[in-house]
Amino acid sequence: MSFFETYGDRLITAFQIHLFYVLTSVVIGFVIALLLGILLSRVPQYAKVVMPLLSVFQTIPGIVFIGILFLYLGMIPATVISALAVYAIFPILKNTYTGLLDVKKEYIEAAKGCGMTPLQTLIEVELPLASPSIITGLRMSTIYTVSWAVLAAMIGLGGLGEFIYIGIASNNDQLILAGAIPSAIMAIILSLLIDVLRRAVVPKGIRSVK
């Protein structure tokens, strides 16, 4: 009991900050990834070069990246958010790109043959058909971002990572768990919410197919 008396308020604030980092960076990452994925799927010949480059980027440890950004941008939330957004991009980008390329040619030909413009084909046929794959990418990004957001505390910007760092530094298991368990719960809740979103976004006709 005494733990919550001591840390309860801070824990709630940390949870809120953590959630804020996750949501903003995932939303930003999603928008960028979706647009980039669509663009790359229009020019698969360039995508063959661009995608591997981006995936190399992905292997830079978050701790390094956030550190570098910190040097340039300083100790502001934007540092954390842009770092997390960059990491959130890749899973969504990759799934958007492959999801769009996996749309069977017959549908695209049928759409063309029916007199759909390329934009109509994209919005009415390709994106709906790629939506299961895109949502899967979104879910991966979200779950990763919840854990990556722990790094925010490294540059003193709060979030649940704070508890974990302090816990590790002071060898206090209770504090480590106080940071770890809520972030696990956050990941679970967010992924359940994405399931709800999937139900709303993925067209009924293809739900049973995949």
Added chain:
Amino acid sequence: MIRFENVNKKYGNSVILDDLNFNIEAGEFVVLIGPSGCGKTTTLKSINRLIKPDQGKIFVNGQEISQVNPVKLRRKIGYVIQQIGLFPNMTIEQNIGVVPKRLKYDKKEIQKITRDLMEMVDMSYEEYAHKYPSELSGGQQQRIGVLRALAASPPIVLMDEPFGALDPMTRATLQKEIANLHKKLKKTIVFVTHDMNEALDLADKIVFMEHGKIVQMATPEEMLANPASPLIRDFMRKSALAADTLNLTAADFLSANVISVQKKKSIRECTDLMARHHIDSLVIKNEDQTYAGVVTIKDIKKHGKSSGVIGEIEPYQNITSDILENAKDSFDKLYSSGDNYVVVLNNDQTIAGIITKTSMATAMADTLWGDMQ
């Protein structure tokens, strides 16, 4: 309606369309056929600009199509593909409404069109309109594929092997339906297939292509009578071979070479006849030429005397089969009855011929390897 003028198309070094010139009249059902790689699909797809020729002009409705916005052009030309390509994320009604929606028809109108079209192919609007393509069978899906092409009542419909992926029974049904639709709606239809039977059944005109050129453009009757090249003849023969064996009837297998006699013929004459033809039975006819039965040499011996007429002997009621009966049923009878042959009767009960095990084998060899006689 559709005119090709000196149309050429190359992919790399291979010539796909070689100076193509032809004309399709309004309301015609034209079938493009030929071996794979002959350019039939390329020809079809250049009509709605899915493929752009390197040279030459294509006119649709008097307009040179390279001058027309391709999106607008395609909305006036129905298009059906082999893979069906119904959008799985849309309901049947939404699929049918794809083109009308783009042409800004209102919702009620689209609903009416959907209902009317579905009625034409005997699919209930209530049952199917709000289903998704994955809930329909292949045949039903392609029906909808055809309806989608017809929805905005385009004057021209292009079909690229639309029934190629369907089983033979469904294909036959859909062929009938498309023939009816064509009769009813008077569309200009350009239809690609590699199935000569399909071409012969459906076409007003068949365009036979090889190496990007037209070898022959003719009505089915003309092509059957005077195939312009050995390849066309070959195509026809193969298609005869593939002719639905299900549709063969007793008529295809009978031997008309049957010895039959009237009841009033004397027994002596009958035995002579049998001896001369090396046969041991005769088919007996009533006076009105209808079938009465069969008398064998054994029956005559049993009868004892050679005076009198054959009608005195009670004829054996041999197994018979109607001339329009399915061939397989006739064979089953032949094997299960133990009789030496099946007597095939015309509709008026007169004798058309008999099916023996030999005539059956010959006819089968005929179907398989061409003319054996």
